Amino acid sequence: MNSQRPARVVVLISGGGSNLAALLAASDEPGYGAQVVGVGADRHSAAGLALAAERGIPTFVERVGDHVERADFDRALTARVAELEPDLVVSAGFLKLVGADFLAAFAGRYVNTHNSLLPAFPGMQAPADALAHGVKVAGATLFVVDEGVDAGPIIAQTVVPVLDDDDLDTLTERIKVAERAQLVDVVGRLARDGWRVRGRRVVIGTADEALR
Ligand SMILES: Nc1nc2c(c(=O)[nH]1)N[C@@H](CN(C=O)c1ccc(C(=O)N[C@@H](CCC(=O)O)C(=O)O)cc1)CN2
């Protein structure tokens, strides 16, 4: 792998893309070690697509509803991402579970940022679930995606306090601020230093997944 080129990163989104925006800004920094080479979404309404388009970064939309079977969607998504020849795939607010074809193609190098301290509160309503449960700390988890739901090996976690007067919006935003910082930091380290997945442990700075 060429040690001079930045790692090629494809980002998958479904919404506004503030995590994507943070990665795009970081990739402008000399020495970050990663470049976003494509952005995909499961819906045309994903506002984050415009963040890529305005930079001339290729985008695509692959919709479940455009396919008869879910497996066909998974195959199509896999093909769209593979065309971009990523070293690393990052999902941030991508609201579709990937299947066997996608994991076969990108296992070990597909990571997802989730807005809870996994294994607590998987799924799509994590901040609301945390608030309802009455936890005193919340946060975000970056993990290597597997066939489970928010169950893959954890790469990094970041913790934020839950305040007595928090509502869903204030907690969600506090988590997002910490989540974005973690994502930028860790994706950069993965890209520059490589990583190894051994069972449920992920070690950064080892050779198995050296990207360059
Ligand atoms: N195989 C996996 N794919 C994905 C994972 C994962 O852990 N394993 N994480 C997600 C992101 N995510 C949480 O961080 C998440 C996204 C979506 C869902 C979910 O239940 N999606 C439903 C449909 C929801 C909808 O379209 O409104 C589904 O895909 O059928 C759970 C967790 C990224 N992919």
Ligand SMILES: NCC(=O)N[C@@H]1O[C@H](COP(=O)([O-])[O-])[C@@H](O)[C@H]1O
């Ligand atoms: N489990 C799926 C899920 O809810 N993911 C969450 O969606 C948000 C996307 O924000 P963004 O579009 O501003 O980057 C992120 O906070 C991410 O943890």
